[in-house]
Amino acid sequence: MTGRDGWEPEAAELVRPYVITKGRGLPDEDDLSLITLVTASAEDARRPTRLSPEEQSLLELCSAGYLSVAEIAGHTHFPLGVVRILLASLMEGGYVTTRPPVAPARLADREILEEVLNGLRAKFG
């Protein structure tokens, strides 16, 4: 990408998604579902690798707490697929830690449903 003709080379909409992701494909969706929670790892857990500006901005976003994959996409305005690939690469380098959602086998779990029901009642009466 060149900056000629007054283009802003870093404007997301002018960079094709496969350039941002360095040609990587989608990770296994079970690893990074819409509601997988993501946060930046402690510095000492990180392997020294060169991060792209996009990876850096995602890491920065996740540094102050946990956000879901969907929220990360929402805040950055990156397409979901791109966010997943970038996060997968950050995971590989040990830069981010994830908390998977409730396992599908436990979804029909009464305990979880009861917790949701009680939470809704407590909040909204």
Next chain:
Amino acid sequence: MGSAPSLGEQDYVRGGATQTAVKILVVGHFAVGKTTLIGSISEIEPLSTEETMTQAAEAVDDLKGVQGKTTTTVAMDFGRLTISDRVVLYLFGTPGQQRFVQMWEDMARGALGALVLVDPERLADSFPVIDLIEHYGLEYAIAVNHFDGAPLRDERALREALDLLDDTPVVTCDARDEKSSAAALTTLVRYLLDRTR
């Protein structure tokens, strides 16, 4: 791009380190009030994610085109609600178009269930949405969004029109109202709980 948007403390998942997430879908046809309902109970300003969908070209023989496929952008709106110090609930508003198969698989996988938002004046528009929900095997409840001045059909007629099972809950709600939206959601979760007995 390059710098991250700056978020406040309230944007992050409360007690994130001990939280696991669950999700409920809020589905319905275009402009039925999905985002309004989500916004009325979400603790964050509803967000939107975009997924670029590649669709097979409508006309297969159109090889002259620059691209053999067309891409569409589908937006999903969602919100968040901290339930307890262990569970955080995400609500995803999902458009009812059948052709976004991949998005639907993404949405449906791991969902607790779905709240189907229905406009009593446009019942037929809800048929494809309910078909999709059933196709993905999701349990659901019907929430009739009671728009201003719209006459409310009696429940039996509505059940018949939508071809619902006897035990599928039907509630009326005002998607703009926090308590009303939450009550519809509560009805769904209570039903899900009943189904696990």
